[in-house]
Amino acid sequence: MCGIVGIVGKRDVNTQLYDALTILQHRGQDAAGIVTCQGGKMAQQKANGLVRDVFRTRHMQRLLGNVGIGHVRYPTAGSSGPALAQPFYVNSPYGIALAHNGNLVNADTLSEELFKTDLRHVNTDSDSEVLLNVFAHELQLQGKLVPNEEDIFAAVEGVHKRVSGGYAVVALIARYGIVAFRDPNGIRPLVYGKRTTEDGDEYMVASESVALNVLGFELIGDVAPGEAIYITFDGKMHRKQCAQNTRLTPCIFEHVYFARPDSIMDGVSVYKARLRQGEKLAEQILRERPNHDIDVVIPIPDSSRVAGQALAYQIGVKFREGLIKNRYIGRTFIMPGQQMRKKSVRQKLNPIDLEFRGKNVLLVDDSIVRGTTCQQIIQMAREAGAAKVYFASAAPAVTYPNVYGIDMPSTKELIAHGRSHDEVCEEIGADWLIYQELDDLVAASAEGSSGVNEFDCAVFDGKYITGDVDQAYLDALEASRHAGKVKKKKELRAKEEESPIGLHNDGEDLHIH
Known part of the structure; x- marks a missing residue:
């Protein structure tokens, strides 16, 4: 992107x-x-x-x-x-x-x-x-x-x-x-x-x-x-x-994550689309857990904030900014390279203990891709004293790579690929996990426009709009990514040998999700 x-x-x-x-x-x-x-x-x-x-x-x-x-x-x-x-x-x-x-x-x-x-x-x-x-x-x-x-x-x-x-x-x-x-x-x-x-x-x-x-x-x-x-x-x-x-089949991930909320795309207010994402998540929570015990809704800043506010209002619980973001670290999902991913999350976000201690917390994020970030944030919430940690994704499970301009990881690195809902929940360490339904996500964007009836949702449903993306292409793409990582690691090792202090990183791509 x-x-x-x-x-x-x-x-x-x-x-x-x-x-x-x-x-x-x-x-x-x-x-x-x-x-x-x-x-x-x-x-x-x-x-x-x-x-x-x-x-x-x-x-x-x-x-x-x-x-x-x-x-x-x-x-x-x-x-x-x-x-x-x-x-x-x-x-x-x-x-x-x-x-x-x-x-x-x-x-x-x-x-x-x-x-x-x-x-x-x-x-x-x-x-x-x-x-x-x-x-x-x-x-x-x-x-x-x-x-x-x-x-x-x-x-x-x-x-x-x-x-x-x-x-x-x-x-x-x-x-x-x-x-x-x-x-x-x-x-x-x-x-x-x-x-x-x-x-x-x-x-x-x-x-x-x-x-x-x-x-x-x-x-x-x-x-x-x-x-x-x-x-x-x-x-x-x-x-x-x-x-x-x-x-007209615009990429729906723009509304989920990439675009600024104050933008309008194809007649759709990104802000309004994210509000509706939160509202529809709330409706799903109330259907599945009408007697939920959520004490507070906390967004993972910044792109999930709007959805989190709408969700909290709809289910009638407090909305709190429990995670403070370091404004001098960029959007790590789109940074090149994967190195120091764990360290980057700790540098980027810091919990306010009093918003977590003794409470049943619902964390809201825009999506879950690799799962590495939400794992760490859930652990941070527990360390801050949360009694229970629930997790809500404003997007459905990401199970396929993107080929139209978003550097999604390979299929094998997607936490939801080949795993059941409960298995993903266990993997990230949450007490409960809820994903947005794809139909609800599409409706959240389509409701704001008279001219958009369908979206590119390939990362969720594997249906590639151009019709010429097959498994051979995806395999070649994955091989290319792997070759790039190997090359990057070699370059980093060479630099470490040249440097008197070393670079101390693992050469992996840095992404926030």
């Missing part, structure tokens, strides 16, 4: 892009990058790290131009490194920079086609670079010295015909404009808006509406599945549907 942004303004957009990426930082903490364009010349700054660490005053001074794009990266296959920071750039045709949120399931096939048929070189193992080169090739096929909007849309149409997966894209074409498009299934989110100034209209596209809100842009709506938006340097916007057989 990554965050993308593009702005066509009337003045320099460097600081606006920086602010937008800061707002979208929750979508990726591995790397950040900005590309701007002035007088046909592009300027770029990208590196590993948080937005505040990647950009300095000296960088902003050369990121000039009234048009630009930006990206915050979360590695979708566990890989990390400066070479994988986005946006990516190609010289031909015109000069194109591209940033991408999502994951292509046919990236290997496309990479081979690019080399053998399109005669293009891909320098990294990033599917985003593959996507850039496919778009560049399709645009070059139009054969125009000065492309117009129809040429741009024809290139996007060619991309949709060749590419499979989940993707939201923003690309900057030197001298001409910004193009943004979304996969034909609308899996990954993309919104756009307008701001009227004394110099004229300015446009912005971003992964989440909150970025538009904070920068003063009025939300126009979502880029439709398969649709492309082209905004020229002089501020003229063009739209066109560029794919056939489209359907």
Whole structure:
């Protein structure tokens, strides 16, 4: 999962892009990058790290131009490194920079086609670079010295015909404009808006509406599945549907965890969706345990807070902030690498003993993936004196890996895969465990929109929207992840041998769930 942004303004957009990426930082903490364009010349700054660490005053001074794009990266296959920071750039045709949120399931096939048929070189193992080169090739096929909007849309149409997966894209074409498009299934989110100034209209596209809100842009709506938006340097916007057989099936995990609650996606308020998740969990608790003995509901901050509040209100018990979060540690679910997972949870959360001691506590989290974090938090609750510890997940059991842009662990690492409900409960050390029902989760999101009838729920039901993900693909993905971990461990051991003090870590990926 990554965050993308593009702005066509009337003045320099460097600081606006920086602010937008800061707002979208929750979508990726591995790397950040900005590309701007002035007088046909592009300027770029990208590196590993948080937005505040990647950009300095000296960088902003050369990121000039009234048009630009930006990206915050979360590695979708566990890989990390400066070479994988986005946006990516190609010289031909015109000069194109591209940033991408999502994951292509046919990236290997496309990479081979690019080399053998399109005669293009891909320098990294990033599917985003593959996507850039496919778009560049399709645009070059139009054969125009000065492309117009129809040429741009024809290139996007060619991309949709060749590419499979989940993707939201923003690309900057030197001298001409910004193009943004979304996969034909609308899996990954993309919104756009307008701001009227004394110099004229300015446009912005971003992964989440909150970025538009904070920068003063009025939300126009979502880029439709398969649709492309082209905004020229002089501020003229063009739209066109560029794919056939489209359907809107957004990733429901955005509503569960990734998106900020103050965002609106496909007409759905994330905040309201999470409220309904809590309400439906409460209804389930009252059905299954009408005589429950819960004394207090405590959320695991931050993404479960809204659901936890609604749940507590519905079942008529106190809601308390019993776990205090260290604000200087990021969203560890989306950090690259797995090292020091146990230590990270202890550093990130600290219990307030008086909210636990002697009480029957219901902990609420957005989801349970590996189970390692909830195991530790349940143990922390017991150490703080809780009489009983119950656990509620606002999402159903995660039993399948995600292939459309979320770096879920392999199937074998998912705690719910191959285990019964009671076995998961025992494994995490809870006295009682409740999962959200999938139908209730879908209803919690669908109730807020008149246009969304189905969602990508593959991590819960194993039904992959694109229809081309089979066991062979999942096996290859798992093998790739394993190879990456082995390589990372070797690199860490080499560094330990070079360092006089050692690095003291285990080389595992760091995820919060």
